[in-house]
Each structure stands twice: as C-alpha cells, then as structure tokens.
Amino acid sequence: MTLALFPGSFDPITNGHIDLIERGLKIFDRITVAVLVNISKKPLFSKDERLALIRELFPSDRVAIKTFSGLLVDFAHQENAKVIIRGLRAVSDFEYELQMAMMNRELADDLETVFMMPRDIYSYISSRLVKEVAALGGDISNLVPPAIQVALLKKFQTKSE
Numbered sequence: 001m002t003l004a005l006f007p008g009s010f011d012p013i014t015n016g017h018i019d020l021i022e023r024g025l026k027i028f029d030r031i032t033v034a035v036l037v038n039i040s041k042k043p044l045f046s047k048d049e050r051l052a053l054i055r056e057l058f059p060s061d062r063v064a065i066k067t068f069s070g071l072l073v074d075f076a077h078q079e080n081a082k083v084i085i086r087g088l089r090a091v092s093d094f095e096y097e098l099q100m101a102m103m104n105r106e107l108a109d110d111l112e113t114v115f116m117m118p119r120d121i122y123s124y125i126s127s128r129l130v131k132e133v134a135a136l137g138g139d140i141s142n143l144v145p146p147a148i149q150v151a152l153l154k155k156f157q158t159k160s161e
C-alpha cells in the first residue's frame with residue numbers, strides 16, 4: 001500500500017492540481033492532499049475553506065485531505081507516507097522544485113519526491129494567476145472547477161462591497 005503526499009498551499013485548488021491528483025491515483029494506492037497552514041502567509045481562503053473545497057472535489061476514500069504546519073518531511077513521517085508528489089509545469093519550476101526535493105532528501109532520505117507533469121493545457125495555471133484574473137473579472141471557467149469559481153466570485157464580490 002503506497003501512500004503519497006501531495007503538498008501545497010491550494011489557495012485555491014486549480015484544474016492543474018486536480019489533473020495531478022487524478023494522475024497520481026493511477027500510480028499510488030492513496031493520496032493525502034497536504035494543505036500547508038502558514039501563519040506568516042495570508043491566504044485568500046481559510047484553512048477550513050480550502051479543506052472543504054478540496055473534499056467536495058474528491059469524495060473518494062483513496063484521497064484524504066489534511067492540513068500541516070512545520071516541516072513537510074515531519075508530516076510525511078507522521079502519516080507514514082513514502083512519496084511526495086510535486087507538479088512540474090515548465091522548466092521554470094524545475095530549479096525551485098529541485099532545491100526543495102534535495103532539501104527534503106537531506107532531511108529525510110527515506111522519502112522520494114516524484115515529479116509529475118499536468119496536461120499541457122494546464123501548464124500555465126497557478127493559484128496566484130487564477131486569483132488575479134478572478135479579482136479583475138476575467139473568465140476562469142477553464143482554470144478551476146465550478147465550485148471553486150463560485151467560491152472565488154463570492155470572495156471578490158464581498159471584497160468589492
């Protein structure tokens with residue numbers, strides 16, 4: 001039974017993340033989506049909102065959704081996960097991702113980072129850009145599922161009121 005962690009901020013989850021989770025489920029028995037709670041970052045969606053939105057998209061019992069703070073490798077050990085999944089959209093992601101993977105290996109040599117590429121149509125999507133486009137009234141229907149689109153629109157409606 002191989003459990004993989006898919007860590008990230010997920011503020012919010014995008015079609016790119018979803019594509020990677022679906023691909024990951026073809027390889028690993030179970031995936032835990034590990035939502036980083038970082039008190040120094042100010043996310044648009046609260047921890048509970050992010051958890052609920054992801055849960056709604058993945059009711060499968062092969063996908064767990066949990067929060068973590070502190071070191072990812074500590075959380076991986078706590079969960080008994082052997083693999084960390086990270087997405088690579090473009091070469092520009094590689095340098096930062098390699099640094100993180102090597103640092104995580106330095107901290108915990110028993111964990112393997114596995115890089116996965118999303119479908120090419122998702123290679124330009126990031127949570128940051130999705131938020132920016134949504135805040136400025138652009139069409140995000142191809143970038144996030146309907147539930148996330150609704151949640152984003154609500155956020156920006158309340159902000160502009």
Ligand code: PNS
Nearest residue numbers: 007008009010036070071072073100103
């Ligand atoms: O969605 P993101 O922001 O690309 O995810 C980054 C994340 C959460 C994977 C990374 O910031 C992380 O693992 N943070 C936990 C702290 C940690 O373990 N730092 C040392 C690893 S290099």
